[in-house]
Amino acid sequence: MTTVNQEPYRVGGKSFTAVAINTAAKAGEWIKSRVGEIRRVDVKYSSHDLVTEVDKGSEKMIRNLILTHFPHHAFLGEEGVEPGPEASAAALENVSDAEYLWIVDPIDGTTNFIHGFPFFSVSIALAYKGEVIVGVVYDPMRDELFVAEKGKGAYLKAAKLGVSGESALSESLVGTGFPADREGALPINLAGINALMPKVRNLRNAGSAALHLAYVAAGRLSGFYEIGLNAWDIAAGALLVQESGGRVTDTAGQPYTLGVRNVMATNGLIHEELQNELQQAGATGL
Structure with missing residues (x-):
């Protein structure tokens, strides 16, 4: 799966991007082979926050493959972190001093995966x-692998990605999510949905924040926002959007960092209008 023709980021002769691509592809192929074969589903933070043996197996595979190539790099994976926002923030803080940090969601869209809904x-x-330099999001069901390198653009199957051209919310298809935190993040996100629904062409929630961000990068969505996400949900997709000419901030309009949990990503043209609507609705979570 070739993507960028320019010289990739390397250490010791090994391309970071090539390792990320190959690892995502191998994990995705294995995940796809397990659709419909789930033996056990466990609850994490809430009854809506689920994990399977496939999530855990995928993360183990990804960790082993990456650390085989880069044994001295740090690794932050969703399934290695205790559930809940406090634990997520603490886990990120624990690796904040790492020179190189891999940030991984082994299956973004576990609920979809469990139900056989093909969007994960x-x-x-x-x-x-602390700055994302490589981002890969792989959709195994469509065999779509989105790749970005900082300063070198974002690509899908060797074609360079670019964000959409809508300049107003009224023309825009916007993505969001239904957070697993039913007591905290969900009511805030729903307030945003209620405010935006009359203002946008339409809203979509397909259940994978990483893929929603990739779709913003590809021009399939004009924008995306969600309250209460984690670094592993956002990091790769944020770079995809930025390298496709879009804009990523928190919901108050401040620059994106790995610590951002309330995120907003757009084609850039609707960014301020979207942020203003969320602000007026009290739906920034900040």
């Missing part, structure tokens, strides 16, 4: 001194 992804990002 593998998300792999690499941060260097």
Whole structure:
């Protein structure tokens, strides 16, 4: 799966991007082979926050493959972190001093995967001194692998990605989500949905934040926002959007960092209008 023709990021002769691509592809192929074969579903933070043996197996595979190539790099994966926002923030803080940090969601869209709804992804990002430099989001059901390198653009099957051209919310298809935190994040997100629904062409929630971000990068969505996400949900997709000419901030309009949990990503043209609507609705979560 070739993507960028320019010289990729390397260490010791090994391309970070090539390792991320190959790892995501292998994990995705294995995940796809397990659709419909789930033996056990466990509850994490809430009854809507689920994990399977496939999530855990995928993360183990990804960790082993990456650390085989880069044994001294740090690794932050969703399934290695205790459930809940406090634990997520603490886990990120524990690796904040790492020079190279891989940030992984082994299956973004586990509920979809469990039900056989074909919208889930593998998300792999690499941060260097806190800044994402490589981002890969792989949709195994459509065999679509979105790849970005900082400063070198974003690609899908060797075609360069670009964000959409809508300049107003009234023309825009916007993605969002229904957070697993039913007591905290969900009511805030729903307030945003109620405010935006009359203002946009339509809203979509397909259940994978990483793929929603990839779709913003590909021009399939004009924008995306969600309250209460984690670094592994956002990191790879954020770089995809930025390298496709879009804009990523928190819901108050402040620059994206790995610590952002309330995220907003757009084609850039509707960014301020979307942020204003969320602000007026009290739906920024900040």
